[in-house]
Amino acid sequence: MDYLNAIILLLNYIFVPALAYGSQLALGAIFVTLIYGILRFANFATGDMMSFGTMVAILFTWYFQSLGISLGVLPTALLAIPLAVVFMILYMLTIDKFVFSYYRIKKSPPVQLAMVSIGVMFVTQAIVRIIIGPFDRRFFDGEKFIIKANQFKEMTGLNEGLTIKSTQVLTIFLTIIVVSILFWFLNKTKTGKSMRAYSDNEDLALLSGIDPKRVVMITWMIAGILATIGGVLYGLDKSFKPFTYFNNMLPIFAAAIVGGIGNPFGAFLGGYVIAFSEIFLTYAYKKFFMYVLPESMEPNSLIQLLSTDYKFAVSFSILVIVLLFRPSGIFKGKIL
Amino acid sequence: MKQYANVITAYAIMIGLIILVGIFQSWNIAFSIFNLCLISAVMTMGANIQWGYAGLINFGIMGYTALGGLAAVLVSVPPVREAWQVGGLSMLFCIFIIVLIVFSIRYVLKNFQKSKKKNIYIASIIVIGLIILRIVSGPAIHSIEAVEPAKTGFLGGLGLPIIFSWIVGAFFAGGLAYIIGKVALGLRADYLAIATLLISEIVIAVIKHEDWLARGVKNVIGLKRPVPYEVNLQSEQWFIDLVAKWNRGVLDLISTAEGKQAALSQLVIESSSVFVKICYSGLFLTVVVILLIITQKALYSPWGRMMRAIRDNEEAANAMGKNVVKQHLLIFILGSAIVGIAGAMMVTHDGLFTPGSYRPMRYTFLIWVMVIVGGSGNNFGAILGGFAVWFLWIEAAPIALFLINLFTSGLADTNAFKLHLIDSVPYFRFLMMGIGLLLIMRYRPKGILPEKINIK
Numbered sequence: 113m114d115y116l117n118a119i120i121l122l123l124n125y126i127f128v129p130a131l132a133y134g135s136q137l138a139l140g141a142i143f144v145t146l147i148y149g150i151l152r153f154a155n156f157a158t159g160d161m162m163s164f165g166t167m168v169a170i171l172f173t174w175y176f177q178s179l180g181i182s183l184g185v186l187p188t189a190l191l192a193i194p195l196a197v198v199f200m201i202l203y204m205l206t207i208d209k210f211v212f213s214y215y216r217i218k219k220s221p222p223v224q225l226a227m228v229s230i231g232v233m234f235v236t237q238a239i240v241r242i243i244i245g246p247f248d249r250r251f252f253d254g255e256k257f258i259i260k261a262n263q264f265k266e267m268t269g270l271n272e273g274l275t276i277k278s279t280q281v282l283t284i285f286l287t288i289i290v291v292s293i294l295f296w297f298l299n300k301t302k303t304g305k306s307m308r309a310y311s312d313n314e315d316l317a318l319l320s321g322i323d324p325k326r327v328v329m330i331t332w333m334i335a336g337i338l339a340t341i342g343g344v345l346y347g348l349d350k351s352f353k354p355f356t357y358f359n360n361m362l363p364i365f366a367a368a369i370v371g372g373i374g375n376p377f378g379a380f381l382g383g384y385v386i387a388f389s390e391i392f393l394t395y396a397y398k399k400f401f402m403y404v405l406p407e408s409m410e411p412n413s414l415i416q417l418l419s420t421d422y423k424f425a426v427s428f429s430i431l432v433i434v435l436l437f438r439p440s441g442i443f444k445g446k447i448l
Numbered sequence: 449m450k451q452y453a454n455v456i457t458a459y460a461i462m463i464g465l466i467i468l469v470g471i472f473q474s475w476n477i478a479f480s481i482f483n484l485c486l487i488s489a490v491m492t493m494g495a496n497i498q499w500g501y502a503g504l505i506n507f508g509i510m511g512y513t514a515l516g517g518l519a520a521v522l523v524s525v526p527p528v529r530e531a532w533q534v535g536g537l538s539m540l541f542c543i544f545i546i547v548l549i550v551f552s553i554r555y556v557l558k559n560f561q562k563s564k565k566k567n568i569y570i571a572s573i574i575v576i577g578l579i580i581l582r583i584v585s586g587p588a589i590h591s592i593e594a595v596e597p598a599k600t601g602f603l604g605g606l607g608l609p610i611i612f613s614w615i616v617g618a619f620f621a622g623g624l625a626y627i628i629g630k631v632a633l634g635l636r637a638d639y640l641a642i643a644t645l646l647i648s649e650i651v652i653a654v655i656k657h658e659d660w661l662a663r664g665v666k667n668v669i670g671l672k673r674p675v676p677y678e679v680n681l682q683s684e685q686w687f688i689d690l691v692a693k694w695n696r697g698v699l700d701l702i703s704t705a706e707g708k709q710a711a712l713s714q715l716v717i718e719s720s721s722v723f724v725k726i727c728y729s730g731l732f733l734t735v736v737v738i739l740l741i742i743t744q745k746a747l748y749s750p751w752g753r754m755m756r757a758i759r760d761n762e763e764a765a766n767a768m769g770k771n772v773v774k775q776h777l778l779i780f781i782l783g784s785a786i787v788g789i790a791g792a793m794m795v796t797h798d799g800l801f802t803p804g805s806y807r808p809m810r811y812t813f814l815i816w817v818m819v820i821v822g823g824s825g826n827n828f829g830a831i832l833g834g835f836a837v838w839f840l841w842i843e844a845a846p847i848a849l850f851l852i853n854l855f856t857s858g859l860a861d862t863n864a865f866k867l868h869l870i871d872s873v874p875y876f877r878f879l880m881m882g883i884g885l886l887l888i889m890r891y892r893p894k895g896i897l898p899e900k901i902n903i904k
Contacts, residue, residue: 223637223641233882425654429650431646432631435643
């Protein structure tokens, strides 16, 4: 019984939250890695692009709510996602046309494109803050919990409760769908293959008749979908605040690099690596050991490897370690 | 002289703008803008050395700035004796352990063949070392933080004049740069950018949460100043005389003696804060001029030529027998040290150290905008960038407000759209920075004052 309690404890405090957080990071990391692999620059506007998409989704959510449209138990924001995606793609294509394409055609070094993306970051951040303000916003509606701690305790008769929020399930579910469609697209369709070819060797791809404009456009479209869905899911699960989204760029970058930048599957797993290690290393295991160990050996300290203040620092340290020992990432991305 | 014409024009316009602020807003604002412009100029010079001279991209500026600020705290705050008594010895022992860990890792690295065994040794040294550190430091930190937590709760500093911290800050930042450089300099450019950005976040996280070091997010306030305090100035006779002399014209217009006295005391209060700011300006200007002379000399020296050669063609420079790795590390340390000076200067100017306020937007990306806009590779350009961008950053809100009122003058004052725009005035600065950066990168990619090297 105690062992069951211990497992439920870990599930409740580590596994479920990390899985949800990891999915959100994974979507962002695939976004970063696609831009890096195909357009060949580190996009510092990642976090702010995600917040732009989320902002549009929130505006539509409010509009639907004012019309009285809702999805019942599901959050209304789900209904807003497709519209937000359209706006996001339009925004990205506009930016690409007026900003990035010039440098791409000129074949500027990647660093210059990264600098330009900082300009885009400033502009996007300004637009988001001017339209929706810098404040914390919650836009979740519908049923909040799938299983509540008390219900779970009653159902199983265990001491430890398991809480599963509907947003967590939604996040994991949507991520699996989006990512599987993406991998199917990249591996099986002709367009996806041409994208991979373009990423692998631009000159050869051009020689074999791949239209670079089309590849770039599709990349931005996929990026728009990923950014919006990732951003909305994060906002539903926690809350929407432009500054937090900007900061999320850092673990997202860490995830993309840890997985091997330019490698979408690596980025996907990298998101979970980062999320799990953040939560594993900062969780206080006292209660866990109280269940597992006999009474005489019970710990009297918190048994916390790192204080929760260092949550972000953990992912960055992992990144540094990966950079030191395996600069191409765990799953062999581009050699950098 | 002719070749400097555009430099002189650009600087004249900049100074003119600041003087305009002095006339139309107030001299107090003008001088605080000027001071922060000078500090920004020091930061941009540091970043410019790395980016402009050597082509190294460093997005960790925030980390070095914070370390400089930390130096200001550790140098100027008087030591907290009680805290040293309860935990000082253990903390010193911790430093000893860290040194021991570093040296044993170096020993393993040097004397063992590359193998799995070596990695295991290193990993176990680190893990065991960390566990010992936790055991030793845990109770010590607890008791240090328990010493008057509302007022101190940290070890304090050395109690020296705060000016010394500018040098110490440089050493702190340089030390960090040495470690980062050893780890990350081999990476490709945009990769290096991300790595340095993340490492600087780690630095901030440590400073924020290690309360025994500098009180963390509880902030250290009331740092000693290198310049007089306003309150003391206001009671000094020579200062009152000076103010009376300076404002003779205004005072003579007032007929009654009482009115004159009241006007004078008002003037003294106002000018005391301006005077303090002028003192700071003098100090900062000295630093900027010294750094400018040194960096200009370096730029035209054989060393500067070598750096440009490395920047423009690494392989060729390497083939000519230049040690690229070593020079990259050196310039990374030098540039970061300059940023560290700026960090210490900033805390000196504010008189307080607030780790929570270090954000990458303000301390990394804005500095980069300054470097790019000003002109990378050109020290005058970098300084001008610091001035222009900081000026715009501060004055963006009034400008935006003016523009909004101009364009929405047809709308009623209660119009929701107009009110919303006026509410979001502070965020127009991001818009201006972004558009400014994009325009400069597109139409003048080398900055306002581009790099010009003419060797006779």
